[in-house]
Amino acid sequence: AQKVTQAQTEISVVxxxxxxxxxxxxxxxxxxxxxxxxQPPSGELVFLIRRNSFDEQNEISGRYSWNxxxxxxxxxxxxxxxQVVDSAVYFCALSEGLGSGNTGKLIFGQGTTLQVKP
Amino acid sequence: ETGVTQSPTHLIKTRGQQxxxxxxxxxxxxxxxxxxxxxxxxxxxxxxxxxxxxxxxxNFPPRFSGLQFPNYSSELNVNALxxxxxxxxxxxxxxxxxxxxxxxxxxxxx
Numbered sequence: 475a476q477k478v479t480q481a482q483t484e485i486s487v488v489x490x491x492x493x494x495x496x497x498x499x500x501x502x503x504x505x506x507x508x509x510x511x512x513q514p515p516s517g518e519l520v521f522l523i524r525r526n527s528f529d530e531q532n533e534i535s536g537r538y539s540w541n542x543x544x545x546x547x548x549x550x551x552x553x554x555x556x557q558v559v560d561s562a563v564y565f566c567a568l569s570e571g572l573g574s575g576n577t578g579k580l581i582f583g584q585g586t587t588l589q590v591k592p
Numbered sequence: 593e594t595g596v597t598q599s600p601t602h603l604i605k606t607r608g609q610q611x612x613x614x615x616x617x618x619x620x621x622x623x624x625x626x627x628x629x630x631x632x633x634x635x636x637x638x639x640x641x642x643x644x645x646x647x648x649x650x651n652f653p654p655r656f657s658g659l660q661f662p663n664y665s666s667e668l669n670v671n672a673l674x675x676x677x678x679x680x681x682x683x684x685x686x687x688x689x690x691x692x693x694x695x696x697x698x699x700x701x702x
Contacts (some may be wrong), residue, residue, distance in 0.1 A: 478634075583634055
């Protein structure tokens with residue numbers, strides 16, 4: 475069965491601290507996608523990254539970085555030098571299968587609420 | 593700007609009524625899926641459409657149905673509304689390297 479676990483329900487940090495959000499997934503497929511989304515209070519899910527299971531390279535985008543480790547089935551997300559605007563709920567998600575028409579089903583974790591205090 | 597828009601943004605319905613939610617996807621995105629997000633929870637997959645055909649469904653009863661149109665728009669229909677249907681409903685549009693969500697429709701059933 476597919477499952478995504480975000481064990482951290484809430485995290486509170488002070489501005490400029492680094493913070494890592496954990497994501498552990500379960501799947502029987504060898505090909506799959508992993509996603510991270512940010513959901514601010516307005517409710518919209520903001521796309522951050524999509525990574526396919528064949529690409530284990532870590533990725534950095536500005537203050538954001540992602541560490542994908544298939545050996546531990548983890549796809550962790552780090553925010554460097556956090557800012558108040560980073561306060562939101564962050565979701566990790568899994569999609570099984572690759573190819574057109576088969577990637578619309580995302581399995582989401584429960585989300586991690588990040589509060590960045592000034 | 594995700595290019596995915598949903599309407600309406602908020603809606604209040606009475607138990608037993610029917611509702612239609614609308615989504616306009618990005619041009620060229622042939623896959624659209626719908627999600628229900630209850631307060632404090634992660635989004636739950638309802639179903640997905642690929643080139644106007646339903647090709648995947650989550651654990652939702654048949655009173656949740658949908659349509660996808662050639663112009664990249666889609667609908668979610670819910671019949672016989674129940675109080676537990678109160679939630680944020682999100683549609684998602686899938687391209688080759690990205691998956692964008694709309695801003696959602698917040699449905700309240702009273």
